[in-house]
Amino acid sequence: MSVVINQPVNTLPVLTYRWLKLNELKLSEPIGIPIKPYSKQFVANLDAVKQMIEIDTGPPAAEIQVLGAGVSSQLTRLSQTSANTGIQIIVPPNTVVEQPLEIAYRLDADDCSVIDNNLIIAEADSQITLIFDYSSAPDAAVVHNGLTQIVAKSGSVVNIVKIQRMQDQAVHFDAVMAEIEPHARVNLIQAELGGKLAVTNYVTNLHQAADTKINSLYFGDQDRVIDVSYLMNHIGRHSTSQLTARGVLKDRARKAFKGTLDFKKGASRAEGSEHEYVLLLDPTVKSDSVPLLLCGEEDVKGEHAASCGKFDPDQLFYLMSRGFDKIQATKLIVEAVFSPVIGEIPNDKLQTVISEVIQRRLAGE
Amino acid sequence: MAERFLVIKDLHVNVEDSPILKGLNLEVGRGEVHVIMGPNGAGKSTLANVLLGHPKYEVTAGTIEFEGKLLNDLKPDERAKLGLFLSFQYPEEIPGVTMENFLRMAKIAQTGESISITKFNRILREKMDLLAMKPEYASRYVNDGFSGGEKKKSEILQMLVLEPKLAVLDETDSGLDVDAVRVVAQGVKQYRSSENAIVIITHHSRILEYIQPDYVHFLIDGRIAKSGGPELIAEIEQSGFAALQSQSGRA
Numbered sequence: 001m002s003v004v005i006n007q008p009v010n011t012l013p014v015l016t017y018r019w020l021k022l023n024e025l026k027l028s029e030p031i032g033i034p035i036k037p038y039s040k041q042f043v044a045n046l047d048a049v050k051q052m053i054e055i056d057t058g059p060p061a062a063e064i065q066v067l068g069a070g071v072s073s074q075l076t077r078l079s080q081t082s083a084n085t086g087i088q089i090i091v092p093p094n095t096v097v098e099q100p101l102e103i104a105y106r107l108d109a110d111d112c113s114v115i116d117n118n119l120i121i122a123e124a125d126s127q128i129t130l131i132f133d134y135s136s137a138p139d140a141a142v143v144h145n146g147l148t149q150i151v152a153k154s155g156s157v158v159n160i161v162k163i164q165r166m167q168d169q170a171v172h173f174d175a176v177m178a179e180i181e182p183h184a185r186v187n188l189i190q191a192e193l194g195g196k197l198a199v200t201n202y203v204t205n206l207h208q209a210a211d212t213k214i215n216s217l218y219f220g221d222q223d224r225v226i227d228v229s230y231l232m233n234h235i236g237r238h239s240t241s242q243l244t245a246r247g248v249l250k251d252r253a254r255k256a257f258k259g260t261l262d263f264k265k266g267a268s269r270a271e272g273s274e275h276e277y278v279l280l281l282d283p284t285v286k287s288d289s290v291p292l293l294l295c296g297e298e299d300v301k302g303e304h305a306a307s308c309g310k311f312d313p314d315q316l317f318y319l320m321s322r323g324f325d326k327i328q329a330t331k332l333i334v335e336a337v338f339s340p341v342i343g344e345i346p347n348d349k350l351q352t353v354i355s356e357v358i359q360r361r362l363a364g365e
Numbered sequence: 366m367a368e369r370f371l372v373i374k375d376l377h378v379n380v381e382d383s384p385i386l387k388g389l390n391l392e393v394g395r396g397e398v399h400v401i402m403g404p405n406g407a408g409k410s411t412l413a414n415v416l417l418g419h420p421k422y423e424v425t426a427g428t429i430e431f432e433g434k435l436l437n438d439l440k441p442d443e444r445a446k447l448g449l450f451l452s453f454q455y456p457e458e459i460p461g462v463t464m465e466n467f468l469r470m471a472k473i474a475q476t477g478e479s480i481s482i483t484k485f486n487r488i489l490r491e492k493m494d495l496l497a498m499k500p501e502y503a504s505r506y507v508n509d510g511f512s513g514g515e516k517k518k519s520e521i522l523q524m525l526v527l528e529p530k531l532a533v534l535d536e537t538d539s540g541l542d543v544d545a546v547r548v549v550a551q552g553v554k555q556y557r558s559s560e561n562a563i564v565i566i567t568h569h570s571r572i573l574e575y576i577q578p579d580y581v582h583f584l585i586d587g588r589i590a591k592s593g594g595p596e597l598i599a600e601i602e603q604s605g606f607a608a609l610q611s612q613s614g615r616a
């Protein structure tokens with residue numbers, strides 16, 4: 001059995017001028033997602049953490065209400081009804097899980113679809129870190145569609161790292177939804193490095209003095225299409241959010257970045273910021289950014305800055321005149337863009353893996 | 366000249382299809398310091414850039430040889446590895462890359478030998494001391510937010526660390542105050558040896574109060590119009606380039 005995805009994805013919460021063509025991403029062709037079991041082990045270090053938390057592998061038994069549409073209502077629905085994998089976690093109150101839980105999916109010709117539905121409930125004053133790593137075998141046409149719901153209860157800290165480094169034939173859809181209760185924090189690190197199409201969506205409800213920090217990194221080369229969307233619903237007083245996105249685009253890659261700060265009535269003294277920096281390595285790339293600021297409350301601070309840099313021939317010449325060949329010089333510049341985000345990833349091995357993926361791409365391998 | 370170190374013969378260079386260098390000849394021997402002076406737009410920076418192989422500068426005729434090797438078709442990094450260095454008139458900024466990382470990696474790229482961070486940083490601090498640069502510059506991003514003078518010092522620091530065989534300084538003394546010129550000159554003197562050579566492109570005679578050149582050339586309208594010893598500096602101080610310019614215009 002297989003489901004056909006045809007709805008547009010990442011529709012903006014408030015529509016902008018239609019001629020900008022940024023309100024949503026229309027799929028260039030319908031995408032079929034096979035529904036069949038996923039066969040591999042996917043939690044690397046279950047034993048290390050299972051004493052401390054309640055954990056089940058597989059999709060949740062009951063549906064919990066979603067905060068938004070996700071990547072699209074069709075895709076969110078798919079994860080709710082037809083997930084073939086997932087994890088369910090409850091971190092008991094005051095429990096601090098130091099070691100990151102590593103969840104790795106490897107897609108290939110046999111396991112050609114991952115539809116995961118994850119639920120993480122962090123009870124009051126608990127802490128946990130989860131690393132999701134999606135990779136695929138070369139030349140395998142595979143699809144990932146994910147839904148990760150987080151409930152961070154008061155005073156808890158949830159760190160989520162999502163790394164997508166699939167091969168050129170892969171499609172990646174991923175939705176993360178976080179309900180962040182008073183004084184709780186959710187930190188998201190996201191690295192989009194592969195796939196022919198990568199669409200991600202993060203939506204969060206921030207209650208009183210809740211905080212979310214997002215570090216997003218994307219590298220688009222060849223004909224990759226990247227569409228990333230973030231919606232911060234500031235509901236409570238003193239809630240804060242900081243979004244930092246850093247990207248590099250090369251060849252004919254296309255990227256749309258959508259970041260919305262929605263200050264609801266009553267969210268007085270809330271503060272949100274969005275910063276995006278993108279380095280354009282070739283004039284043939286396309287880079288769109290849509291920052292939105294919605295204010296239902298006056299006593300708030302919202303800030304947005306988007307900038308883009310070009311790697312111009314004079315800069316390249318400067319580096320080469322110091323002895324770096326063209327690939328080394330480009331790599332130096334690209335790593336400079338990414339290093340603040342890569343440095344945040346709580347796993348040395350993955351940091352190296354990411355650097356290597358980027359290096360291979362730049363070398364055209 | 367005792368040895369063929371740098372030999373430029375009948376060099377013609379176009380920038381965006383217009384001829385800038387029009388048959389330039391220059392020889393620099395090992396151990397020598399040459400000064401090139403000339404009016405704005407004469408082609409001095411063009412010469413500097415073409416020596417390191419900037420792709421925008423098209424060599425339409427002539428040859429550049431360094432230690433017997435033809436440079437014309439070599440990439441900038443290949444020339445750097447042969448021992449050429451350019452102190453840029455307008456150094457680029459490289460945000461996100463610290464000076465110490467940049468220089469250590471450049472050193473490794475050029476020599477092909479690895480060097481430990483501790484050992485490298487010790488050498489770097491020594492050279493920075495010499496140039497009266499505060500230690501914190503090592504952890505700042507390359508030229509990022511540096512003042513004009515700091516950028517020029519950073520270029521000389523790079524020269525001292527990379528230890529090239531031939532250094533071309535393109536107006537490294539421009540825009541510096543008296544103290545900074547002295548410090549930069551000290552750096553250059555420290556580098557000067559019988560094993561390497563320096564080509565100083567300058568508008569001012571001030572740096573030449575510290576560094577005694579062996580040869581002085583006037584570059585006018587894409588050619589070396591006149592060459593001689595240090596006595597030429599006094600000549601240009603007195604009468605400027607106008608006289609030479611009108612001569613070359615007639616030629």
Ligand SMILES: Nc1ncnc2c1ncn2[C@@H]1O[C@H](COP(=O)(O)OP(=O)(O)O)[C@@H](O)[C@H]1O
Pocket residue numbers: 380381385403404405406407408409410411412421
């Ligand atoms: N990158 C460039 N693009 C276009 N024109 C250039 C470039 N570099 C130099 N030129 C032109 O070449 C001529 C010589 O410039 P330059 O070599 O910088 O002179 P100098 O350094 O002697 O002042 C000038 O007319 C200048 O406008």
Ligand SMILES: [Mg+2]
Pocket residue numbers: 409410411454535536
């Ligand atoms: Mg110049």
